[in-house]
Amino acid sequence: MKEANPSGRKSNFNYQMCLLSLIGICFVLLGHLRNDLVSPGTFDGWFPYYSFHMPLFLFISGYFFRTPSEKGFFLPFGRFLWKKFRSLMIPYYLINGAFILFGMWMGTFGFTYYSYTIPEFLAMPWIYCQPIVLSIPTWFLAGLFISEVMYYVLRKTIGALIRKSLAADLVLLVLIGILCIASCYLRSSYPLSEPAIVYLRSVVMLFFLHLGSLYRNYLEQRDTLSNLPYFVIVFGVQLLLILFTRNSPLSPGLFNLYGFGRTGFLYYTAGIAGIALWLRIARLLALIPSRSRLVLFTGNHTKYIMAFHLFGYFLLNLLFFALRSRHLLLSLTRGFDRKEFLASPIYYNLTGSNPRLILLYFFAGMGISLLISLLISLLTGRLTRFVAGCLARRTSRPH
Numbered sequence: 001m002k003e004a005n006p007s008g009r010k011s012n013f014n015y016q017m018c019l020l021s022l023i024g025i026c027f028v029l030l031g032h033l034r035n036d037l038v039s040p041g042t043f044d045g046w047f048p049y050y051s052f053h054m055p056l057f058l059f060i061s062g063y064f065f066r067t068p069s070e071k072g073f074f075l076p077f078g079r080f081l082w083k084k085f086r087s088l089m090i091p092y093y094l095i096n097g098a099f100i101l102f103g104m105w106m107g108t109f110g111f112t113y114y115s116y117t118i119p120e121f122l123a124m125p126w127i128y129c130q131p132i133v134l135s136i137p138t139w140f141l142a143g144l145f146i147s148e149v150m151y152y153v154l155r156k157t158i159g160a161l162i163r164k165s166l167a168a169d170l171v172l173l174v175l176i177g178i179l180c181i182a183s184c185y186l187r188s189s190y191p192l193s194e195p196a197i198v199y200l201r202s203v204v205m206l207f208f209l210h211l212g213s214l215y216r217n218y219l220e221q222r223d224t225l226s227n228l229p230y231f232v233i234v235f236g237v238q239l240l241l242i243l244f245t246r247n248s249p250l251s252p253g254l255f256n257l258y259g260f261g262r263t264g265f266l267y268y269t270a271g272i273a274g275i276a277l278w279l280r281i282a283r284l285l286a287l288i289p290s291r292s293r294l295v296l297f298t299g300n301h302t303k304y305i306m307a308f309h310l311f312g313y314f315l316l317n318l319l320f321f322a323l324r325s326r327h328l329l330l331s332l333t334r335g336f337d338r339k340e341f342l343a344s345p346i347y348y349n350l351t352g353s354n355p356r357l358i359l360l361y362f363f364a365g366m367g368i369s370l371l372i373s374l375l376i377s378l379l380t381g382r383l384t385r386f387v388a389g390c391l392a393r394r395t396s397r398p399h
Contacts, residue, residue, distance in 0.1 A: 016292065018299030020282040024056040027308050028137070030358075033351050037358060045333075046238055051267060052274025054140070055208040057302070059275050060378055061144060062212025067155055068199040080152055088145040090141070092125055094306050099133040127195040132316055134346055137306045148279050149207050169214060176206045207268055211275070230280055238273045241266070297319035303372040306364065312368030313349055313361055316339055320350070356390050 022089040030037040031049050066077035100116055116124065124131055124143030153277050162168040183200040186192065192200070215223075225233075267381060298305070319338050340346045 006053060014063075015296075016083075016279075016282050017287040017313065018296060019285050020056065020278060020294060021060055022299040023278055024060075025052055025298070025305050028306060029362055032137075032310065032347065032351055032365075033313070033358065033361055037142070039350070046235070046242070047274045047277060051270035052081065052278070055271035056275055056278060057140070057210040058144070058205050058208035059215070059279075062209035062214075065148065065151065065154060065209060065213050067159075077152065077156070077180065081149065084145055084148055088141045088148075089125070091307070092141040093121075094221045095135050095138055096120065096124065096131050096133060099131075099135045099311070102135055125242045127198065127200075129194055129197055129201070134311050135307050136346060140306060141303065143198075143202050143205060145215060146199065147205040147209060150202060151206055154206075158348075166218070169210075169217070172215070173210060179203050180207050184267075187244075208232075208271060208275075211272070219252070227280065227284070229278075234276050234280075238277075239363045239372050240243075241269055243271065255311075297373070298370060301370070301377075304373040304376060305369040308369040308372050309365035310346055312365035315368060316361060316364040317348060319352075327328060 001040075027038055027049060031053065042049055047137065068080055104115060125145075130136050130139035156174065158172045158175070160169045160172060180203060183203040187197065187200055192282075317336075321338060321341060336350060337348075349357075350360055351361060
């Protein structure tokens with residue numbers, strides 16, 4: 001879905017995918033407060049939250065995935081590797097490094113924190129399933145980087161062997177399916193080390209990356225079914241899935257399916273159904289004529305919202321901590337457990353005892369994340385202009 005800009009040229013910007021990304025990140029923020037908060041948005045648990053929220057982001061990443069068009073393997077691969085490392089891993093290291101330093105500083109005030117040596121910090125995304133700091137959700141950046149590198153190698157290899165694009169993509173789909181099933185079997189059948197799980201997790205992610213690519217290249221232009229039969233089919237498929245998986249992790253109201261286990265293949269089925277549901281809802285929302293700048297900015301900065309929203313919750317808790325210590329706003333902070341907050345500052349929140357605070361937490365997480373995203377955008381924009389100016393002055397000097 002390309003839009004024309006005022007100059008008459010076509011733009012690669014896709015408002016539907018921007019809205020889909022915004023929907024996904026709202027689920028993440030609410031899910032990290034309380035799982036039951038996402039129940040209305042999942043149609044009272046018909047579409048289990050953990051069965052589609054990460055596949056949704058992988059689908060979007062696959063939709064925009066591009067392999068370099070240059071011939072050969074090593075030079076294009078090097079450029080691809082640097083591009084992905086710059087956009088995913090450099091933010092991962094900077095964010096986690098900043099939060100580790102922040103956690104060490106907060107430790108002087110009695111908070112529990114985890115310290116790392118420099119080698120442990122550098123090895124963290126490659127051997128640990130998640131960083132144990134305020135930026136726990138950044139595990140997704142490292143997992144996506146590993147998965148996209150795997151995906152590039154597989155695409156290039158299959159593409160070199162099979163010249164026809166459709167045939168190559170179908171063979172790649174079968175190969176990825178075999179790898180995903182093998183990963184689920186290994187995870188459920190053998191006691192594996194944490195580093196092994198890190199890479200198996202990225203293999204599991206491959207399916208939804210490829211699904212996004214297949215949708216853009218072959219299915220999007222054929223996705224013309226009217227809304228009523230479309231939703232009837234999606235809900236019908238999900239109903240069959242619920243009936244078939246009764247008393248299993250995919251039953252409504254349970255949120256502990258991560259793509260591993262003996263029913264791993266059902267994870268992909270449920271993920272497809274959840275993606276199909278919200279993909280069409282995002283398309284309907286994209287028909288609204290107005291374009292909110294806040295929606296555009298939020299949808300395009302979900303990487304940083306995912307990284308910083310827990311920090312927003314933490315800052316709100318810190319405010320409650322200070323108010324409770326000074327016996328202010330006792331009704332608002334009733335139920336605040338200082339010891340529990342000090343021992344577990346990451347996921348602690350008051351929404352369980354005071355549902356009225358749900359929106360306050362949500363806007364704290366979203367607001368702090370957007371503010372940091374804006375600062376990062378301004379700083380990187382200025383840095384880019386500065387470097388470009390230096391290069392321009394250097395090339396303009398007479399030799």
